Amino acid sequence: MEYRYLGKSGLMVSRLSLGGWVTYGGQVGPEVAQMCMKTAFDLGINFFDTAEVYSNGQCEIDMGVAIRKFGWKRSDLVISTKIFWGGKGPNDRGLSRKHIIEGTDASLKRLQLDYVDLIYAHRPDLDTPMEEIVRAFNHVINQGKAFYWGTSEWTAQQITEAHAVAQRLNLIAPLMEQPQYNMFHRDRVEKEYLPLYKTFGMGSTIWSPLASGLLSGKYNDGIPADSRLAIQDNAVMKRIRDGLETEDGQVKISKVIKLGAMASQLGCTTSQLALAWCLKNPNVSSVITGASKPSQIEENVKSLQVVPLLTEEIMLAIEDILLNKPAADYNYRSS
Structure with a gap:
């Protein structure tokens, strides 16, 4: 495993991390979650990501049980959770002082931990003053x-405002942002946030590097019954399923097929190519992956071996397939 500093901090996070969105507490039971976390830890992954809203808190419970079961040294782990959607009550959501503090306490109780290393504002809250x-x-x-x-999925303007408030009050500013980033979702990480990396030394822990599995190639011929997209009671999965039936969705699948051919030439899977492409970005501190079985984690970690194969020529060939590079200067050579 390789590690990067999280932004300008002295904290080192594994370049690949394991997240529990949709999967733990929902798609799979606690035993599978435990084995996935153990496999990840054994392979050098030290960063595990969850949120109060994931499976209504069950994800935090399952991850906490795994941490205690295997007796890992706390200093060997980087645990994060996110606060915003904590329940149905009027003060159980958003970023009021009340919910941030009470939500954090509730998350720690579910995780059975005294502290988390990272805590995120899961979304911006326009109804609560930034101060x-x-x-x-x-x-x-x-x-x-x-x-x-x-922060997670905040605009560059909102993050800049938070830094201005922190500087004015001599307080700690946000260190990292958790945005969606993959071959089909690029503008925010590669364009909008560019000034934040330089000005504030912001780190990023990106989610959905495989576009909910689309970039794995598993949906090229339909949606397997045991896949994430087959989950019926998840609004995000439904939106992605519906999107695959559109003309744009079919165009994306055709691009995935071409990426698959390139991956074969490089001796890797389509998933490993897509993950390596994210890892290539020097502004990405860690790539958060999901897994419903240990073997997926083992395959994902192999993407680290693919990164050196992504020469300038290969990166340009990928751009010729994607045709969606943001209109901003971006230097792939600095990774």
């Missing part, structure tokens, strides 16, 4: 319940 949000996350850090705080 309240920044002060609340600083309170959580000052209480020793988290070491760093960050």
Whole structure:
């Protein structure tokens, strides 16, 4: 395993990490979640990501059980959770000081941990003043319940505002952002956030590197019954399923087929190529992967061996397939 500093901090996170969205507490039971986490840990992955909303908190419970079961040293782990959707009550969602503090306490109880390393504002909250949000996350850090705080799917303007508030009040600013990033979803990471990397030294822990499995090639001929997209009671999965039936969805599948041919020439899978492409970006601190079986984690980790194969010529060939490079200067050579 290889490790990168998380933004400008001294914290090192594994370049590949394991997240529990949809899968743990939902798609698979606690025993499978435990074996997936153990496989990841044995392969050098130290960063595990969850959220209060994942499977209504069950993901945090299952991950916490695994951590205690295997007796891992706490300093060997980087655990993150995210706060925003905590329940149905009027104060159980959003980023009020009340919910940030109470939501953090509830997450720690489910995880059976004294603290998390990273805590995220899972989405921006336009109804809560930025000063309240920044002060609340600083309170959580000052209480020793988290070491760093960050954002997820915030705009560059919102992140800049949070930094301005923190600087004015001499408080800790957000260190990292957790955006979606993959071959089909690029603009925010490669264009909108560019000034943030340079100005604030922001790190990024990206999610959906395989576009919910689309970039694995598993949906080239339909949706397998045991796949993530087959989950019926998930609005995100339904939106992606519906999208595959559109003309744009079919164009994406045709691109995945071409990427699969390129992967074969490189001696890797389509998934490994897509993950390596994300890892190639020097502004990506860690790539959060999902897995419903240990063998998937073993295959994902092999993507690290593919990164050196992505020469400038190969990267240009990928661009010729994708045809979606953001209109901003981007230097792949600096990875």
